[in-house]
Amino acid sequence: MVYAIFEVKKDLIGKIDQVIRDDVVSRQSITTRDASSLDLDKDVTYVKIEGSDKGVKRAEELFKEIGVKKLAKKNADEINEKIMSQDESAATGMGMIFD
Numbered sequence: 762m763v764y765a766i767f768e769v770k771k772d773l774i775g776k777i778d779q780v781i782r783d784d785v786v787s788r789q790s791i792t793t794r795d796a797s798s799l800d801l802d803k804d805v806t807y808v809k810i811e812g813s814d815k816g817v818k819r820a821e822e823l824f825k826e827i828g829v830k831k832l833a834k835k836n837a838d839e840i841n842e843k844i845m846s847q848d849e850s851a852a853t854g855m856g857m858i859f860d
Contacts, residue, residue, distance in 0.1 A: 762812055762813070763812070763814055763817050764810060764811035764812075764817065764837075764841065765810050765817050765821060765831040765832075765837065766807055766808065766809045766810075766831065766832045766837040766840050766841060767807070767808045767809075767820070767829050767831050767832065768803075768806075768807055769806045769808055769824075769829050770804070771804050771805065771806075773827060773828065774806050776829075777793065777806070777808055779827070780808075780823040780824055780827065781808075783820075783823055785815060785816050785819040786810060786816060786819050786820045788812065789810050789811060789812030789813065789816040790809075790810070790811040790812055791808065791809070791810055792808070792809040792811070792844055793806055793807065793808050793809075794806065794807050794809075794843075794847070798847070799843040799844070800843070807840050808824075809840075809844060
């Protein structure tokens with residue numbers, strides 16, 4: 762699956778919903794994280810859209826319309842690693858509860 766990560770500034774956070782409500786985008790895997798939750802000193806929210814080429818391209822179009830660009834591959838990979846690490850920690854924690 763392909764993915765794209767978008768860095769949404771604080772003043773545009775309210776517009777995320779209008780993008781992820783789109784019929785094509787809403788069928789993709791959508792993850793949002795505040796920069797502070799990823800130990801980053803920025804006042805932004807990251808939105809990861811993962812799924813089909815068509816779905817990711819549609820998200821790119823819609824985010825562009827509201828003035829948000831996707832992150833360059835290197836930056837996107839770094840943010841994706843942080844998100845995946847958080848998800849793995851959460852899964853490990855849940856596993857401990859059920860052991």
